[in-house]
Amino acid sequence: MAKVLVVTSGKGGVGKTTSTAALGAALAQSGENVVVVDFDVGLRNLDLVMGAERRVVFDLINVVQGDAKLSQALIRDKRIDNLSLLPASQTRDKDALTIEGVDKVVGELREKFDWVICDSPAGIERGALLAMRHADMAVVVTNPEVSSVRDSDRIIGMLDSKTLRAEKGDRVDKHLLLTRYDPMRAARNEMLKTEDVLEILSIPLLGIIPESEEVLRASNLGAPVTLNNPISAPARAYFDAAKRLRGEKVEVVVPLERKGLIGRLFGRRVA
Amino acid sequence: MNLISLFRKRSSAPVARERLQVLLSHERSVIGKSDLIATLQEEILAVIAKHVAVDREAVQIKLDRGDKVSMLEIDVEVPSLISKKPPEQLRASA
Numbered sequence: 001m002a003k004v005l006v007v008t009s010g011k012g013g014v015g016k017t018t019s020t021a022a023l024g025a026a027l028a029q030s031g032e033n034v035v036v037v038d039f040d041v042g043l044r045n046l047d048l049v050m051g052a053e054r055r056v057v058f059d060l061i062n063v064v065q066g067d068a069k070l071s072q073a074l075i076r077d078k079r080i081d082n083l084s085l086l087p088a089s090q091t092r093d094k095d096a097l098t099i100e101g102v103d104k105v106v107g108e109l110r111e112k113f114d115w116v117i118c119d120s121p122a123g124i125e126r127g128a129l130l131a132m133r134h135a136d137m138a139v140v141v142t143n144p145e146v147s148s149v150r151d152s153d154r155i156i157g158m159l160d161s162k163t164l165r166a167e168k169g170d171r172v173d174k175h176l177l178l179t180r181y182d183p184m185r186a187a188r189n190e191m192l193k194t195e196d197v198l199e200i201l202s203i204p205l206l207g208i209i210p211e212s213e214e215v216l217r218a219s220n221l222g223a224p225v226t227l228n229n230p231i232s233a234p235a236r237a238y239f240d241a242a243k244r245l246r247g248e249k250v251e252v253v254v255p256l257e258r259k260g261l262i263g264r265l266f267g268r269r270v271a
Numbered sequence: 272m273n274l275i276s277l278f279r280k281r282s283s284a285p286v287a288r289e290r291l292q293v294l295l296s297h298e299r300s301v302i303g304k305s306d307l308i309a310t311l312q313e314e315i316l317a318v319i320a321k322h323v324a325v326d327r328e329a330v331q332i333k334l335d336r337g338d339k340v341s342m343l344e345i346d347v348e349v350p351s352l353i354s355k356k357p358p359e360q361l362r363a364s365a
Contacts, residue, residue, distance in 0.1 A: 150291065189284045190284060
């Protein structure tokens with residue numbers, strides 16, 4: 001059975017696109033057939049982070065409006081065979097995305113793939129609602145920072161009321177992905193701790209992605225961080241998160257780049 | 272920078288946590304209630320529309336929250352009944 005996963009946050013710039021690419025690649029590497037879908041019409045970026053920006057011919061809007069077949073718009077990743085991208089339109093108006101069109105496309109994607117990962121635009125408007133509409137699962141990307149936590153709380157409320165599952169009286173399986181986390185600053189009480197964010201938002205923890213230079217390096221090069229440097233700290237955290245998405249029990253740790261005393265102190269179990 | 276300011280600077284996270292807890296407990300209740308108002312508005316409108324033709328805009332609902340009691344204010348603007356219906360019908364229903 002295909003799973004539809006929305007990567008959402010409310011706030012912009014917290015790491016939705018980075019996380020979509022990294023989780024998509026990690027799931028694909030474990031043998032799952034994965035498509036990552038960019039719902040950010042007008043401000044597409046998933047193609048760039050995936051390094052496929054020059055291969056975009058047709059996009060989600062073309063498929064929704066019947067100007068292209070789904071198979072024509074899907075871009076297969078050059079590094080992993082079972083990873084595909086459905087880009088958003090960069091030129092069209094975001095109103096070009098219709099409920100019926102999205103229903104049809106997601107329905108077709110469900111038949112072709114094991115995982116349909118929807119990269120939501122920021123905000124709580126139409127685009128974000130359409131991205132979460134079909135979700136079975138949600139990854140709520142949150143930075144340990146007040147405005148991000150507040151917006152995540154809002155998005156969690158919408159996942160509980162505005163999705164197809166919610167309308168049917170069912171619920172979306174929600175998970176917290178804490179990104180840009182600095183365990184040293186959290187230990188010094190300069191940053192919200194994982195427990196604080198978990199207590200406030202009260203949804204289960206999917207993973208903690210440490211703040212790292214590797215994320216920018218990977219996006220500079222156009223590769224998901226899990227492909228670009230699989231042994232880096234953020235990549236290991238994303239691999240663990242992907243395992244948890246598949247239902248495996250993996251202890252949550254914050255991987256660190258540096259080994260030795262600091263690694264031993266902060267690489268330990270945190271939640 | 273003296274010792275006190277150093278300490279203060281380092282403990283900003285507990286402040287963030289407390290601010291968020293206070294803010295979100297308020298926002299969650301407000302957002303829940305605004306749904307209630309929308310529902311009330313729809314249902315009141317539906318009941319009135321069974322008997323009188325009213326505009327969607329004609330039903331205004333406000334909720335003033337107090338510490339102990341909140342005030343629900345329902346303001347319905349009904350079109351002039353006399354001009355819309357024939358006089359004998361009005362008399363019959365009276």
